[in-house]
Amino acid sequence: MNEVFLDKLIHTLGKDSVIVDPADIEPWLTDWRGVYKGGAQAVVRPTTTQQVADCLRLCNEHRFPVVPRGGNTGLCGGATPDSSPANIVLSLDRMNRIRSIDTIANTLVADAGCILGNLRRAAHEAGRLLPLSLAAEDSSQIGGNVATNAGGVNVLRYGMARELVLGIEAVLPNGEIFNGLQTLRKDNTGYDLKQLFIGSEGTLGVITGVALKLHPLTRVRSVVLAAVGSPQRALELLRLVYGACGPRLQAFEYFTDACLDLVLTHVDGMQQPFAQRHDGYVLIELADTANEEALQGLLEEVIGQALEDGLCEDAVVSASLAQLETLWRLREEISEAQRADGPHLKHDISLPIECIPQFMETAEQRVRAVSPDCRLFIFGHFGDGNLHYNVSRPAGADSAWAKDWEGRIAEAVFEEVAHYGGSISAEHGIGQLKRQAFHQLKDAMQIRLMLQIKQILDPNSIMNPGKLL
Helix, strand or coil: CHHHHHHHHHHHHHHHHHEECCHHHHHECCCCCCECCCCCCECCCCCCCHHHHHHHHHHHHHHEEEEEECCCCCCCCCCCCCCCCCCEEEEEECCCCEEEEEECCEEEEEECCCCCHHHEEEEEHEEEEEEEECCCCCEEEEEHHHHHHCCCCCCCHHHHHHHHHEEEEEECCCCEEEEEECCCCCCCCCCCCCCHHHCCCCCCCEEEEEEEEEEEEEEEEEEEEEECHHHHHHHHHHHHHHHHHHHEEEEEEEEHHHHHHHHHHHHCCCCCCCCCCCEEEEEEEECCCCHHHHHHHHHHHHHHHHHCCCCCCCEEEEHHHHHHHHHHHHHHCCHHHHHHHHEEEEEEEECCCCHHHHHHHCCCCHHHHHCCCCEEEEEEEEHHCCEEEEEEECCCCCCCCCHHHHHHHHHHHHHHHHCCCEEEEEECCCCCHHHHHHHHHCCCCHHHHHHHHHHCCCCCCCCCCCCCC
């Protein structure tokens, strides 16, 4: 702990914004999964962009590392400090003001510390849709969502977080404020600098405000859960549904029977959706601005065709909002069920969509060559090529198995991803978890350019050390 620096920090920001007691700092040092734990001399909780700027300026002058922290819902340790006791954890949780909602321009401007779920509800109350939707949306903060370029269940229709961002306000490591919070749809004046901060995981600066696109409120939704005999059949079903439903197709989620079994085992109140068990399941959602009867009829017609063509083996279409939400829970509760089951090796990957079935086959062969009795839990956003390829310990094995086998299994999975021209991170980022693999598998020239950008913006390397770069 550096007393002189901390005195300056408290004097500049105010005592209520700086936490220095070790017992009070402790809860800020661990990630959501309990995998990573670090050190820090202080936690800073600013309430304004200027306070963020003052904090970064002081940290830069004294060469103390800064770890930006959002809602702590990440799975790669990107918001958890390393072991250095010099770290400053910078939380934006008190910067949670919605600055504006415009239903003519269809924009929302908010502080980076706003909870995503609160922004979605505010947009809904204004008659608009903020389509970024995640399982952790009632905990995650929009600044962290943008800093990791979050995805979620609606990417198929609306794109990643990057596609929703119109403007960004950010603070550079030297305390300068990047004023890029415009809501313009068109600005063709050189480099689009805000893109540097999207997906940068806090390594270039701290996002303090975001301007987002809003969409028409989809007041009617219809969901079907279809049982499929193979991943290939799921893709053929995707082709049929997309061709018939076009932009109404909002989500196309796949999960294996092993995932369903996990949810039924560990989540209270869940019931088996079909009389028989199947190889896999696809959850499809259509959404529109009006005419629920027509939407329901369209989905029933398409699924009827799929059953007739043998693309799915059984199906249940939601008949009410309650049933719709119950069907969604079968998919959304998988992560919590995994948590209850014990440590899982999580691999958030993306692939060319047409390669998913073959990848699932060859990746399993490689993983089982490493650990023959491991359990595979595979689910994800089939419609945009994103798989959560998770591996757990063999039945009866000690929970320490995950730590002992993590490196070898990750190497097998990531090498297979690279073989198919995929990405080792689809929506969770790199953080600490994938940093080594990122440097091994990413194109060398791209790594070099990223390092050069990092050197320009953060020459003293104070921003989020040990993450990404």
